[in-house]
Amino acid sequence: QVRLVESGGGSVQAGNSLRLSCAASASGPSPCSMGWFRQAPGKEREGVAVNVRDGRTSVADSVKGRFTISRDGVKKTLYLQMNSLKPEDTAMYYCAAAFPCHLVLQESGYNYWGQGTQVTVSS
Numbered sequence: 001q002v003r004l005v006e007s008g009g010g011s012v013q014a015g016n017s018l019r020l021s022c023a024a025s026a027s028g029p030s031p032c033s034m035g036w037f038r039q040a041p042g043k044e045r046e047g048v049a050v051n052v053r054d055g056r057t058s059v060a061d062s063v064k065g066r067f068t069i070s071r072d073g074v075k076k077t078l079y080l081q082m083n084s085l086k087p088e089d090t091a092m093y094y095c096a097a098a099f100p101c102h103l104v105l106q107e108s109g110y111n112y113w114g115q116g117t118q119v120t121v122s123s
Helices: none
Strands: 002-007 010-013 018-026 033-039 046-052 057-059 067-072 077-082 091-098 117-122
Touching (some): 018 033, 018 091, 033 067, 046 067, 046 077, 057 067
Antiparallel strands (some): 002 018, 018 077, 033 046, 046 057, 067 077, 091 117
16 A cells, blocks of 8 residues: 655746655555656646656656656655746646556556645746
8 A cells, every 4th residue: 555645736937946745655665656647627637757766767748858757765755846837737746656667657557646736837
């Protein structure tokens, strides 16, 4: 069983930065794959960035060069540094985890989810 708790969302103006955090707690081994997904109103949930325990990452083209995913293995925390935010980044951001090691950006690859943290970017 894995519990994920996100934090760090908020309202910012375009061009600014935010850092999201996802604290993971597990009753057994830690999940290998962890990632960030987002869902804007009226749209499907989409993968933003994912990370596996050995440090490999995959980032969606829409945020490449602006968002960076990282993980602190000791603290069991996943981060998403978001720079140069745009109004189209406005969404609920979710942390997800899975025990298999993979870099898929599809939500079907993850079976543990946090409650989400809202990010709102104004122009």
